[in-house]
Amino acid sequence: MRSALQTHRADHTPVLVDEVREHLAVRPGDTVVDATFGAGGHAALLAADLAGEGRFVAIDRDASVRPYFDRFRRNAGVQARFLRGDFAVILPQLADNGVEADAILLDLGVSSMQIDRPERGFSYAADAPLDMRMDTTAERSARDVVNEASERELADLFRRYGEERFSRQIARAIVRRRREHPFERTSELVETVRSAIPAPRRFGDGHPAKRVFQALRIVVNDELDSLESALPAGLRMLRPGGRIAVVSFHSLEDRIVKRFFAAQARGCTCPPDLPVCVCGQEPTLRLVTRKAVRPSPAETAENPRAASARLRVAVKT
Numbered sequence: 001m002r003s004a005l006q007t008h009r010a011d012h013t014p015v016l017v018d019e020v021r022e023h024l025a026v027r028p029g030d031t032v033v034d035a036t037f038g039a040g041g042h043a044a045l046l047a048a049d050l051a052g053e054g055r056f057v058a059i060d061r062d063a064s065v066r067p068y069f070d071r072f073r074r075n076a077g078v079q080a081r082f083l084r085g086d087f088a089v090i091l092p093q094l095a096d097n098g099v100e101a102d103a104i105l106l107d108l109g110v111s112s113m114q115i116d117r118p119e120r121g122f123s124y125a126a127d128a129p130l131d132m133r134m135d136t137t138a139e140r141s142a143r144d145v146v147n148e149a150s151e152r153e154l155a156d157l158f159r160r161y162g163e164e165r166f167s168r169q170i171a172r173a174i175v176r177r178r179r180e181h182p183f184e185r186t187s188e189l190v191e192t193v194r195s196a197i198p199a200p201r202r203f204g205d206g207h208p209a210k211r212v213f214q215a216l217r218i219v220v221n222d223e224l225d226s227l228e229s230a231l232p233a234g235l236r237m238l239r240p241g242g243r244i245a246v247v248s249f250h251s252l253e254d255r256i257v258k259r260f261f262a263a264q265a266r267g268c269t270c271p272p273d274l275p276v277c278v279c280g281q282e283p284t285l286r287l288v289t290r291k292a293v294r295p296s297p298a299e300t301a302e303n304p305r306a307a308s309a310r311l312r313v314a315v316k317t
């Protein structure tokens, strides 16, 4: 098993670990659900807080995390099981089957193992097949999106999910190129994006293809819809007093979490101009973190990938 783990260049470094641990406040006997298991860095610390008593459910849509889970299970000291799939599907199934949780963690996005393995096609820094699927059995890859979406759809997704200023120019350049040569590799996309951005603007805001790659990754993995579906299912699974923690890495995700937590903490859904509440809806969550928790400068210095992380935690009333 060690050799399976050694095939990765570097394991994922979990972010905001002290903050996640403190705010999730796992106690012996709890049931913990880590819906984004990855390399199991957070999982190991949360399992330690179970101190040998409790249950652990690990979820990930990427089958390649399995060796990490096997290692985790050997050391966890509690009953642990792994469920492979999208948390947007698995959390509702668990809730429907009456599984209750005391702590749920969603640490969104991709792991370092996914980014650093060029063959997964997530990185604009390495030439590889244009893939970007977290679940390698999923039907649609980045190659399909880039070769099949209309110019308008491409421009729209680069603007919405990548906040890319040159979305229309990039979409036009992609459509022009693919008429001759359909896209197969990340380097072809990087080159096309670079050529579509006016020269003086190419290096102002990080790598010129960064935002296009982010947008494609979000679309290929349906990341925002998965999050929207997972939050109510997670809430349904939580026992009263149970906590849900979400670490997001860009403002689109964080906005979804912030709005969901705020709506559940408010309860009442009546229009603000009604003098009294007629909906009768009670709050179902209380915010543990009023503002998103950000990594310290020391953490960001040590792990630059933590820089954009934001943690929000809420407790079920």
Ligand SMILES: C[S@@+](CC[C@H](N)C(=O)[O-])C[C@H]1O[C@@H](n2cnc3c(N)ncnc32)[C@H](O)[C@@H]1O
Residues within 6 Å of the ligand: 012, 013, 014, 015, 035, 036, 037, 038, 039, 040, 041, 042, 043, 059, 060, 061, 062, 065, 085, 086, 087, 088, 107, 108, 109, 110, 111, 112, 134, 226
């Ligand atoms: C940032 S990493 C998590 C790292 C983990 N907390 C650790 O300490 O190693 C995100 C992981 O979540 C998985 N993931 C992302 N979206 C998912 C989804 N909708 N359903 C299930 N797993 C997902 C990815 O495959 C990846 O392994």
